């Protein structure tokens with residue numbers, strides 16, 4: 001019997017072909033609609049491998065019944081949708097897609113920062129809605145980016161690339177991370193700072209931290225109060241690092257100036273979401289790594305990780321490294 005692989009979203013057949021040689025592969029029929037949790041649980045019961053996306057919840061409930069499962073390849077760098085502990089306990093490798101998306105996600109972070117700072121969406125709408133009647137001194141005037149202070153929260157690989165981009169814009173760069181990143185400091189003009197310093201001194205606070213129990217709701221009422229009133233908050237990590245009610249309040253009470261958000265607590269949201277409707281918010285539908293090139297690289301990496309495990313090897317980008325023998 002060939003091993004069974006379930007892929008939770010429709011991806012191009014040409015990337016799945018190598019897997020079909022060695023496994024029976026079933027792919028969820030839709031590119032847009034997520035697989036219902038009960039269907040995923042049912043498929044997982046007989047699967048040796050799962051290729052999941054970040055909106056698929058892989059919890060202990062599901063893993064308990066997935067007695068054949070050897071590998072979960074998540075099509076994302078983040079893996080907060082997967083119960084890692086429960087997977088490790090069952091000797092199931094969990095893989096993500098780091099590195100291949102760092103440049104692209106940093107590009108998006110910079111784009112979102114600039115779009116927010118320079119009122120780009122409003123400016124574009126100004127023409128499309130026939131509002132451009134004259135040149136005037138402060139028409140759609142935004143805020144400078146160059147020579148301002150950027151505070152990066154979460155200085156991992158994406159943070160490093162963002163710092164490189166920001167240095168090109170002559171920004172002063174502070175960062176906060178769970179642990180100091182001396183390697184980043186040695187090659188980039190970045191200065192380690194306490195979380196409070198980052199919040200108090202930055203003109204732009206960009207959140208790139210993974211979602212963990214420690215980072216959940218770290219951007220709360222208190223955090224927004226510490227920011228400058230002229231500060232802009234950019235989130236490209238996970239919605240749950242933000243208390244959205246507190247963010248809304250901070251925007252309404254002018255504790256901060258604007259926000260650029262690529263992620264939300266309950267995705268997907270629609271145009272009636274109070275943050276999406278807010279005039280000081282640029283809202284994007286979680287497109288940090290969304291380029292054709294990078295999504296292709298991510299898919300290839302996820303497929304390779306499953307292939308490796310089926311061939312009896314270790315996957316290349318494994319999260320629960322304790323499953324790999326040392327030495």
Ligand code: GLV
Pocket residue numbers: 054075076077078079101237288289
């Ligand atoms: C996207 O949010 C990812 O984690 O790759």
Ligand code: GLV
Pocket residue numbers: 153154155176177178179209210215
């Ligand atoms: C916080 O900044 C973290 O790196 O977890």
